[in-house]
Amino acid sequence: MTYEFLQHYWCFLVSLLGAILVFLLFVQGANSIIFSLGYTKEERRMLINSTGRKWEFTFTTLVTFGGAFFASFPLFYSTSFGGAYWLWMLILFTFVLQAVSYEFQNKLGNFLGPKTFQWFLVINGIFGPLLLGCAVATFFEGSNFIIEKGNLIDTEALTPIISRWANASHGLDALLNPWVLVFGLAVMFLARTLGILYVMNNVNDENIRSRGSVRLVGTAGVFVILFVGYLVHLVLKDGYAWKPETGEIFMEPNKYLHNMIDMWYITIVMLAGICLVLYGIIKTIISKTYVGGIWPCGTGTVLTVLALLLCCAWNHTAYYPSTADLQSSLTLQNSCSSYFTLNTMFYVSLLIPFVLAYIFYAWRRIDSKPIDKEEISNDDHAY
Amino acid sequence: MQNLLLNIDAGTIDWSRAQFALTAIYHWLFVPLTLGLAVIMGIAETIYYRKKDDFWKKTAQFWQKLFGVNFAMGVATGIILEFEFGTNWSNYSWFVGDIFGAPLAVEGIVAFFMESTFVAVMFFGWKKVSAGFHLASTWLTGLGATISAWWILVANAWMQYPVGCEFNPDTMRNEMTSFFEVALSPFAIEKFFHTVISSWIIGAVFVTAVCCWYLLKGRNTKLSIESLKIASVVGLIAALGAGATGHKSGQTIAQVQPMKLAAMEALYNGGNEQGLKIVEGIEVPYGLSLMATNTLDGFVPGINELLNGYTKADGTIEPSAEEKMMRGRIAIDALAAYRKAKADGLSEDITNSQLAILRENYQYFGYGYVKDKSDLVPPILINFWAFRAMVGLGCLFIVFFGIVLILVFRIPLVSIITRRLLSAFGLLSETESDEVSPQAILPAWLCWVAIAMVPLAYIASESGWLVAEFGRQPWTIQDMLPTWVAVSNLQSSSVILTFILFLILFTTMLAVEINILLKQIKKGPEL
Numbered sequence: 001m002t003y004e005f006l007q008h009y010w011c012f013l014v015s016l017l018g019a020i021l022v023f024l025l026f027v028q029g030a031n032s033i034i035f036s037l038g039y040t041k042e043e044r045r046m047l048i049n050s051t052g053r054k055w056e057f058t059f060t061t062l063v064t065f066g067g068a069f070f071a072s073f074p075l076f077y078s079t080s081f082g083g084a085y086w087l088w089m090l091i092l093f094t095f096v097l098q099a100v101s102y103e104f105q106n107k108l109g110n111f112l113g114p115k116t117f118q119w120f121l122v123i124n125g126i127f128g129p130l131l132l133g134c135a136v137a138t139f140f141e142g143s144n145f146i147i148e149k150g151n152l153i154d155t156e157a158l159t160p161i162i163s164r165w166a167n168a169s170h171g172l173d174a175l176l177n178p179w180v181l182v183f184g185l186a187v188m189f190l191a192r193t194l195g196i197l198y199v200m201n202n203v204n205d206e207n208i209r210s211r212g213s214v215r216l217v218g219t220a221g222v223f224v225i226l227f228v229g230y231l232v233h234l235v236l237k238d239g240y241a242w243k244p245e246t247g248e249i250f251m252e253p254n255k256y257l258h259n260m261i262d263m264w265y266i267t268i269v270m271l272a273g274i275c276l277v278l279y280g281i282i283k284t285i286i287s288k289t290y291v292g293g294i295w296p297c298g299t300g301t302v303l304t305v306l307a308l309l310l311c312c313a314w315n316h317t318a319y320y321p322s323t324a325d326l327q328s329s330l331t332l333q334n335s336c337s338s339y340f341t342l343n344t345m346f347y348v349s350l351l352i353p354f355v356l357a358y359i360f361y362a363w364r365r366i367d368s369k370p371i372d373k374e375e376i377s378n379d380d381h382a383y
Numbered sequence: 384m385q386n387l388l389l390n391i392d393a394g395t396i397d398w399s400r401a402q403f404a405l406t407a408i409y410h411w412l413f414v415p416l417t418l419g420l421a422v423i424m425g426i427a428e429t430i431y432y433r434k435k436d437d438f439w440k441k442t443a444q445f446w447q448k449l450f451g452v453n454f455a456m457g458v459a460t461g462i463i464l465e466f467e468f469g470t471n472w473s474n475y476s477w478f479v480g481d482i483f484g485a486p487l488a489v490e491g492i493v494a495f496f497m498e499s500t501f502v503a504v505m506f507f508g509w510k511k512v513s514a515g516f517h518l519a520s521t522w523l524t525g526l527g528a529t530i531s532a533w534w535i536l537v538a539n540a541w542m543q544y545p546v547g548c549e550f551n552p553d554t555m556r557n558e559m560t561s562f563f564e565v566a567l568s569p570f571a572i573e574k575f576f577h578t579v580i581s582s583w584i585i586g587a588v589f590v591t592a593v594c595c596w597y598l599l600k601g602r603n604t605k606l607s608i609e610s611l612k613i614a615s616v617v618g619l620i621a622a623l624g625a626g627a628t629g630h631k632s633g634q635t636i637a638q639v640q641p642m643k644l645a646a647m648e649a650l651y652n653g654g655n656e657q658g659l660k661i662v663e664g665i666e667v668p669y670g671l672s673l674m675a676t677n678t679l680d681g682f683v684p685g686i687n688e689l690l691n692g693y694t695k696a697d698g699t700i701e702p703s704a705e706e707k708m709m710r711g712r713i714a715i716d717a718l719a720a721y722r723k724a725k726a727d728g729l730s731e732d733i734t735n736s737q738l739a740i741l742r743e744n745y746q747y748f749g750y751g752y753v754k755d756k757s758d759l760v761p762p763i764l765i766n767f768w769a770f771r772a773m774v775g776l777g778c779l780f781i782v783f784f785g786i787v788l789i790l791v792f793r794i795p796l797v798s799i800i801t802r803r804l805l806s807a808f809g810l811l812s813e814t815e816s817d818e819v820s821p822q823a824i825l826p827a828w829l830c831w832v833a834i835a836m837v838p839l840a841y842i843a844s845e846s847g848w849l850v851a852e853f854g855r856q857p858w859t860i861q862d863m864l865p866t867w868v869a870v871s872n873l874q875s876s877s878v879i880l881t882f883i884l885f886l887i888l889f890t891t892m893l894a895v896e897i898n899i900l901l902k903q904i905k906k907g908p909e910l
Binding site for chain 1: 444447448451452454455456458459460461462463465466468469470471472473474475476477478480481482483484485487488489490491492493495496497498499500501502503504506507508509510511512516520551554555556558559560562715716718719722752868870871872873874877881884888891892894895896898899900901902903906909
């Protein structure tokens with residue numbers, strides 16, 4: 001295996017984890033509208049118990065996404081997390097709030113009351129996907145950082161720190177870019193769309209399903225508008241290209257469009273993904289009985305996000321561009337781990353299909369029957 | 384000249400350390416209980432699987448319910464730690480990310496998914512999967528947590544004793560050269576066994592305390608006695624195991640982190656035939672030499688020898704701190720010269736000569752950033768007392784679980800002798816001394832002691848981490864990277880704010896968790 005292959009392979013795996021994470025944000029999406037889908041205490045309890053059996057997958061995928069990124073592209077880890085401090089901290093705070101909310105909310109002794117933890121779920125449901133979406137958008141839009149490895153030993157340098165943010169906002173400046181917000185909102189509404197589809201599939205309750213059907217039209221409509229808007233912006237915008245001969249980063253007009261043309265196979269995957277997402281949404285809206293929309297829509301989400309992430313990193317593209325200093329931009333080549341580490345981790349990654357297989361099996365066993373009122377009232381461990 | 388390199392806000396360094404310490408200490412309140420309860424509820428469910436007795440199913444479910452409340456907090460506090468390596472220790476993430484990132488990734492792929500998948504089956508699968516699959520899920524949840532501990536302890540052990548890596552002057556970072564050296568370093572293996580086994584003590588103490596409270600209240604007697612049997616066996620094995628693995632860890636520390644050992648013992652002037660201090664002024668003769676070298680007259684260096692240099696037992700000379708600092712600066716200057724020569728396109732001879740100087744002095748690279756040799760001494764007071772708290776309480780747990788085990792199992796003869804001895808000391812009334820009812824199987828005072836053991840167990844466990852982490856100071860990575868070169872370029876105000884937010888959030892959540900646990904215990908199992 002060549003170094004170049006391993007760099008692309010690990011980029012693929014990290015992107016796949018990112019894509020699966022976006023799909024699993026259905027947990028957050030559904031939580032963001034628990035008060036809109038569930039009018040009564042009992043209905044809200046069913047909703048929370050439905051997402052409560054999956055939240056750990058989202059959480060674990062986020063953690064593994066971080067770990068895999070650290071292992072394979074440590075310069076991204078040190079630059080983005082250390083630089084965009086506040087953006088990442090806000091994301092983490094919302095996920096911390098979520099992690100305890102399921103277990104604590106309906107337990108005897110919860111002196112903060114169930115509503116507090118339900119609102120924690122709503123906060124995570126809205127801001128988790130929104131801020132994660134904004135963080136991902138910076139892969140296309142750029143961030144305000146500077147990298148100078150020589151700082152570690154440069155006696156003229158102000159600090160020995162290699163990566164630094166070029167302004168004092170530490171990542172919050174990304175939220176001032178309207179296109180970053182458009183992408184963030186698209187991810188948030190996608191999560192909500194997926195959440196509605198998941199709940200309709202997983203909760204056997206007529207009221208929730210009919211309300212979900214109605215909410216889906218508006219939510220999915222906003223998502224499609226935002227997503228298409230961003231996609232058009234993406235194909236028209238200049239991109240951050242990398243010259244392999246010199247290692248120089250330069251602006252290339254319509255770079256991402258060129259990537260889609262050059263990597264036609266990725267574009268096919270993206271189009272297939274978009275079609276599946278639309279199929280899942282439209283069929284659920286049209287059909288009165290169809291509740292399986294989460295599967296085509298979820299599969300489509302994974303394919304689309306995977307293709308988008310690969311589009312911003314493969315084909316000699318700087319995947320984490322710097323708007324402060326173009327040459328500080330991160331590429332697969334200048335930010336990755338050593339050949340030895342990537343190669344060793346390659347063998348570890350062969351365990352992933354096995355992990356996916358047991359997750360699939362356990363998920364099927366737990367979801368063999370949709371959740372209903374009876375199950376919640378008889379389950380000792382129900383949230 | 385090197386001092387110019389250290390122009391970082393001192394507040395950022397200290398607050399970053401404080402934030403990491405805060406989140407790690409909170410995280411470690413929940414993890415050992417997860418690891419310990421996993422074993423006990425696994426045993427209870429295994430008995431249910433074998434006997435098909437509903438009592439054992441309810442017993443397992445009761446402990447699983449308490450496990451669930453605690454588990455959520457472990458997950459919530461854990462996510463912060465992983466990302467803090469990037470957010471607060473940006474330079475560290477690059478300088479050693481090539482080595483350090485791998486265990487974190489393996490942890491995610493191998494352990495976290497196992498844990499999160501099977502914990503859902505354990506909680507919600509009682510009516511959905513077979514008894515065998517459920518039992519496997521319960522054990523796999525515990526196994527996932529234990530494997531997770533393995534990988535994060537591999538990462539931590541590497542920071543204490545960096546092996547299997549080489550510095551690359553072109554990429555300006557350390558790169559892995561042997562995955563197995565990192566994953567199976569003796570330090571990592573000892574750390575894993577000591578940490579996980581000592582976590583079982585917390586699980587056992589927790590279960591013992593809950594059962595003793597029931598005995599004091601005269602309720603749930605059968606569950607209490609049966610659970611006490613499991614907990615006392617697990618607790619005694621764990622307490623003995625923690626002692627044995629702790630001893631082995633101490634010997635390794637003596638080899639690879641002698642300054643940590645000196646700080647633990649507040650040993651300023653070392654020498655042969657060193658005694659082990661119980662407290663200042665009282666010591667076990669030859670104890671420290673024996674612990675560190677396995678011989679009664681072994682040489683143990685003190686802080687002054689370590690700062691001023693000394694001759695080791697094998698005749699080699701350990702350089703003084705000044706010499707290490709000087710050689711560290713030579714390494715940094717050689718690296719700078721190498722990079723400049725390469726950038727200027729100078730001949731290979733010049734670059735190679737600088738590279739040779741760098742390689743010759745690289746083992747002291749981190750010392751090049753040290754201004755004052757006194758910075759190389761870890762905080763003595765914390766290390767000294769934390770070590771004593773850990774070891775002293777560890778010994779107490781052995782005695783405690785020994786007595787509980789003898790009494791709850793009513794071991795013929797031994798049990799009677801123990802009861803008579805306790806009577807002789809006035810710790811058991813005459814009427815309690817031989818045959819007793821199940822409710823009075825443990826005397827009331829012992830039940831109260833068991834309840835008091837809960838905070839003590841946590842103090843012991845956290846003290847272990849205080850020794851591990853404070854003892855390594857000032858290094859993020861031993862001899863390689865001091866804390867002030869490892870941080871992110873942040874204003875201290877940002878870190879202060881997140882520190883306060885974490886403090887408020889985690890403290891509130893801890894209060895809620897404790898209250899929920901107490902209410903759940905008060906409510907008791909549904910037998």
